[in-house]
Amino acid sequence: MVQSEYQPLVDAALAEDLSDAGDVTSAALFRDEAMNATLFSKDSGVLAGTEVFAAVFRTVDPTTKIDLLAADGERLEPGARVATVRGAAVSVLSAERVALNFLGYLSGIATAARALVDEAARGGHAVILDTRKTLPGFRALAKYAVGVGGATNHRMGLYDMVMLKDNHIDRAGSITDAVARVRSRWADRFRIEVECRTLDDVQEAKALGVDVIMLDNMSLDDMRAAVAICGGSPPLEASGNIDVHTVREVSATGVDFISSGAITHSVRSFDFSLRSVVA
Known part of the structure; x- marks a missing residue:
């Protein structure tokens, strides 16, 4: 620190x-x-x-x-x-x-963080990630504590990774259009993560060769289907109201990462x- x-x-x-x-x-x-x-x-x-x-x-x-x-x-x-x-x-x-x-x-x-890490390990190999849902001004300290607990830091802010979420994609018109605009501006300077709400979104993002796909509030069945579609590339991040009571079954779907805002905001x-x- x-x-x-x-x-x-x-x-x-x-x-x-x-x-x-x-x-x-x-x-x-x-x-x-x-x-x-x-x-x-x-x-x-x-x-x-x-x-x-x-x-x-x-x-x-x-x-x-x-x-x-x-x-x-x-x-x-x-x-x-x-x-x-x-x-x-x-x-x-x-x-x-x-x-x-x-x-x-x-x-x-x-x-x-430790509770989530331990429970996720009982279901699969998923790495627990934090989010930007931190108290204003306390992000560096909160993310330090996340690491002490055995979880892993996601992006530190809006400046170190591209994450295309629903509002970005909807305004751009599609995942394909949003990714094209990012690459036109930044080329390969930043890793690109895309939030996907459906399995069709997953297939579209995979075809574009993005770095990470986020599965936003998907069912366990859809998570398993996404794992089958991607076959490990790109890695998949599950997100959306995941806590210590549900993290084991999410990890068991085979996703690579699980992000949880609850580690820091609740x-x-x-x-x-x-x-x-x-x-």
């Missing part, structure tokens, strides 16, 4: 929480008191975001000491010790919630607790 990708988010989150006055509760209660605290997991899942977690405390007070007891990618169970934090009580308590928000969000994504935050150690 690159600091330049998360530090502006850390700064903005702290400014939102502390404003100009800071933590008025802790400031009234503590002056020079030191505080030792231990971070515990309260959930089962995959840890992600420890670097950002530590950065929040150090941004508030560079003298705060954070010792990580677990690394990103490790599986956690309730009660697991994740980190210790030592510093001025006001500093630790001022940073606590923002640090936990980042860690909980990213660990929730990693946990969701994630449940992982629960952690930072508890003060009282001598």
Whole structure:
């Protein structure tokens, strides 16, 4: 993870929480008191975001000491010790919630990704992909957490791959016309993925030699038929309301990729607790 990708988010989150006055509760209660605290997991899942977690405390007070007891990618169970934090009580308590928000969000994504990856493997060989359905400004962090969970990043944005979706195709007139316009503009500079809604679309896209075909909200029977039509070339990506309850049967159809927006847009935050150690 690159600091330049998360530090502006850390700064903005702290400014939102502390404003100009800071933590008025802790400031009234503590002056020079030191505080030792231990971070515990309260959930089962995959840890992600420890670097950002530590950065929040150090941004508030560079003298705060954070010792990580677990690394990103490790599986956690309730009660697991994740980190210790030592510093001025006001500093630790001022940073606590923002640090936990980042860690909980990213660990929730990693946990969701791992669940999909594990369940898909029980049905077939499909690789789990994320999407662009991320919180504005948080894409780099969210996609980092997806990778920690064992899934694979799809395109990072609109700038690094051509994806012809229904609106593009309908406005262009057909898949063939849309692909022709893209190739006229960009030649082979970008990979081309085409969203297909019917098996006729699949046959048309395959004949054009596109790089990836997306099967949009197709039935399992149509997915299997598309696999038979393409025979492995081009690779097929299944998409559309696929979650941990349906991913195994989708993987079993023989598709190469399964993309899921739920990994990032409907994630449940992982629960952690930072508890003060009282001598």
